[in-house]
Amino acid sequence: MNASNLAQLCIQQRVPPAALLAALLARFGQQFSTALVVREQHGRDESAFSVPPPAAVVFAHSTRDVADAVKLAAQYTIPVIAFGVGSSLEGHLLAVQGGISIDVSRMNEVLSINAEDLTVTVQCGVTRKQLNEAVKSTGLFFPIDPGADATLGGMSATRASGTNAVRYGTMRENVLALEVVTAQGEIIRTGTRAKKSSAGYDLTRLLVGSEGTLGIITEVTVKLYPLPEAVMAATCSFASLADAVNTTILIIQLGVPIARCELLDANTIRMVNQHSRLSLREGAMLLMEFHGSPASVREQVEIVQALAADQQGEAFEWANTPEERTRLWTARHNAYFAGIQSRPGCKAITTDTCVPISQLAEALLDSVLEAEQSGLTYFLVGHVGDGNFHMGYLIDPDSASERASAEQLNSQLVQRALDLGGTCSGEHGVGLHKMDFLLAEAGAGAIAMMRAIKQALDPDNILNPGKIFAIE
């Protein structure tokens, strides 16, 4: 997606007629706003794109609110876009064709904690931190952690994952059931609280990762896990990125059930140290966490220490207390902001490829080499245990040449990942940014199947239009 494509997308503006705005005001009163400041707040996310804001915002308090807003918009074939906390990195929330933003952040009730089944059902606006607060007393936790304190609805819609996915899976594996508002404003349920099912098409997994284009997710039922008896976290520095990556590959190939296995390069450590007032050693580093019984954690640590030592890893530095662990992971989560703040006024163009684990060294090291040669500033973090890493190219948003350089690097990186059997997006989604990459990855036949599904479920293209699929 380059600037001219974006402009082209925005040409297809659909302006809500006064009758629709009046009907929304009548139905929603104080929960409805056309104030510019509110619209602008709902017209941006963490991506590097800038487009006009939505025409209005509805603050939904209930599934019924969402359904009614969609029904009204559908009467006039006006777009609707659900908004949680605005943490998308790929422009998912941007009203490229105009329309109504449906803010679901007030739908933040934890509906039922079924500790005895290791499940919980929440409204879509509940955030992952809020969820973990709510279930803390049960001795259970929800592991999926994309960094941002995103909503469960947004995490479902983008098939999010993050640092714990290497052990606990992604939203794909952890969502059991959904309540969804369709393009017709109907309320449906998919899945049940049973752990597995062969009952009909897997609508749950079709909707997870559909980025708001097939329905608006209003309730989410997810799996919970017993809090591990023992948790240990450590950092280990390496002489080179290659050594850190090779250690990771061996950990995964041996089947060590490591809970987190994150890579940061020297550059990023420097940014993180500055941002979070830490003094981590400035070299390639793995941040790791181990979960299990005390004996199992000990076993995992011994194996990983031996593997790291073979790759010239330094001694482990342990984060022994929950507070130290929190500090470490907060620093990791803030790497994105540390990167952004290292160059005031910049925006990040973020990559998100994921490759089969044996291809990780090639995918990552060649991309680093190209970034170095480009002269652009960048950061590098990775959920490397999954074969997933992010480079953030820090560009001056007003510099066409820097944007072009970054997009060129991204294209090369994606093409390399696809050649190695990987995917253009491990966890951020397609949004406005990876439409061409998706076509290259999936092929015209699979894209035609996706489009046929979209057309069947949303014939007027009102659900978050302009995302996932390139303009024909």
Next chain:
Amino acid sequence: MNASNLAQLCIQQRVPPAALLAALLARFGQQFSTALVVREQHGRDESAFSVPPPAAVVFAHSTRDVADAVKLAAQYTIPVIAFGVGSSLEGHLLAVQGGISIDVSRMNEVLSINAEDLTVTVQCGVTRKQLNEAVKSTGLFFPIDPGADATLGGMSATRASGTNAVRYGTMRENVLALEVVTAQGEIIRTGTRAKKSSAGYDLTRLLVGSEGTLGIITEVTVKLYPLPEAVMAATCSFASLADAVNTTILIIQLGVPIARCELLDANTIRMVNQHSRLSLREGAMLLMEFHGSPASVREQVEIVQALAADQQGEAFEWANTPEERTRLWTARHNAYFAGIQSRPGCKAITTDTCVPISQLAEALLDSVLEAEQSGLTYFLVGHVGDGNFHMGYLIDPDSASERASAEQLNSQLVQRALDLGGTCSGEHGVGLHKMDFLLAEAGAGAIAMMRAIKQALDPDNILNPGKIFAIE
């Protein structure tokens, strides 16, 4: 699904015109047959249904063969049904609207073993035992084990699981990528070998479990796992079914990573002893298997022994050698046939509900009570660690009253499972048997969404028609 519905489904026969049969013969020669014995062999499965056989059989040797057969059939809007080994329990393979059976059992090549990535890609006709033979030397294995030596294509199409799912997940979690022939005879690919992805709609998971109604799966890429360092298997008898079930519930709630946790009732043990010449104690029994490092297995065993003892479990009896383990699990896998053979000439009507683990006792024990009161002979086996169990009501297929009794029991059992937050099918699929149950479970809105997808991808309804959805 009762007998009169089945007759109704079969009214909609679509007879292939002579021109299609001639074109298939010209294209496939020796790979094409209209011989009655061949058709009959492809017109039955392990279900209790009996319908006329397909009009012809194509033996596909390649994806191109499948695509060409589908293209020819599509020209005449004649149904196509893929056939692997015929182990469906729900009538998936039956040509209720006539048409062409595409036998894919000769597409049995293991295409690429990527041991360093823990993945393997196979043609759809490869069976799970063949797959495990092929990867044995790599130190990896494929855990999904539905009992029957089913094909990977069939297992994908029904979202199969089985004894190891409690630890390793189902086909839903273990299929990474597919090659699929669409209703138009086009060949598409879904997914990649990357462990996770947020790139577009999850077509892989939509097709997994679609029972041949959205496409014919021709290649499957699945995850592999390192063979566990230590494996221990044991049986434990209980004074009552309730004790065995309650032990299971506690094992799962504590998060013990048990690899297999199977229940058999006294009745079934008797049948199994007779069929497999064993002398297992004739009482409610858990068959368990533990995988991990020696220390981890020891830990798991200690916890489970303590839990079982609290529920009046007998001492564990260990299967210490691989041969003893194989004997035990073969006996378990043969429980279905042991049941069938216990009443010569009978057919089994099999139930397949799966409920949240805390509801398992209620779901299972009440169903057993009803079965006892009915006077029908039955067997009871369960992947109880997943909340999934099967009752097999053994009926004289010519006795309308026995069939009606069995279906009545099944209906009550399903309704109970749905009331408890569960699903009508844990792993066998809907097929011809659970259409009404699926509607009750998913609701009209979700069924409408499934139908819209089916209509969009297969507008002429040639892909395994008459399955999943009840007649309108």
